[in-house]
Amino acid sequence: MMLGWRARIGQMRPATAIEGAEEWRTVAPVGVAFADARTIVPQVNEEGLKVMMSQVLEAARQLATAKVDLIVQCGAPGTFLRGKGHDEEVCAQIKEATGIPAITMMAAQMDALKALGAKNIAVATVYSDEVNAKMATYMEACGFSIASMKGLQILDPFDASVHDADSAYRLGRDAFRAADTADAILISCGTYRTFEILPYLEMDTGVPVVSSNQATLWRALRTLGLPDVIPNLGKLWSVA
Incomplete structure (x- = not known):
């Protein structure tokens, strides 16, 4: 077959x-x-x-x-x-x-947040503040509010490969805790491993989690x- x-x-x-x-x-x-x-x-x-x-x-x-x-x-x-x-x-x-x-x-991430009915997003990325600012502008143009945004300040694309899924858990949790009101978490970077931690981050924060992959x-x-x-x-x- x-x-x-x-x-x-x-x-x-x-x-x-x-x-x-x-x-x-x-x-x-x-x-x-x-x-x-x-x-x-x-x-x-x-x-x-x-x-x-x-x-x-x-x-x-x-x-x-x-x-x-x-x-x-x-x-x-x-x-x-x-x-x-x-x-x-x-x-x-x-x-x-x-x-x-x-x-x-990027469009898939926005579609996912819309499907979940999310509006106020806690954003966690590997990107620099400069790149995150562009991402925030894009998301706001799509109708979302940025409740918080945290980035790992990575410029060398290989460096994201050395971060295990527990890094994504901690960064997503920190972004959620930094937000006064967030109804979803977005973890953005296709190199950032997230699959292992998605159910646990959702359980521990009480909100849905969207990741790139x-x-x-x-x-x-x-x-x-x-x-x-x-x-x-x-x-x-x-x-x-």
Whole structure:
């Protein structure tokens, strides 16, 4: 039987990161397979992310040769730095270049928060304050309020790889505790491992938690019409 007989999903991710791709593979529903393409990110800042985004169409063309059903642009800052609406532009360019529909990680995170009915978000990221400020502007344009925001100030993209899931738990908890009112937590970075800690962070804070890899996998499956519910990946999977 061919791998990916239900769905073949193409994911483009920073070349330094294997964590997100492996998180997806550890929980992949039966009949769902992934093809990988990589982009180079010199630094997690505005100039470095422009370099990453300049490689998106070539990565998309590589994924198209695997006959994928959907192309996923991973690397949320690559689109939020350009502001609300850039995700749609990137997806349209990928579709024009390959004939294959596309989604972005940043838009998937926003869709997940909307599906949960969240409004006031405690945000935890690996990014610098400069990049976080751009993210906050984007999220506010999408209708969210930033209840708090904490970042690890990472500029070298590989450095996010050395942070284990317990780091994501602590950062998400700290962001929640720093907020006067937060009805959800967002942990943003596709290199940041979160799957192990999602149910515990939700249990310990009492609010739903959205993370980059969780939300993007959820959006990818739903875009393809697959209703699978993946256990222990948070309240998001119970809403749609």
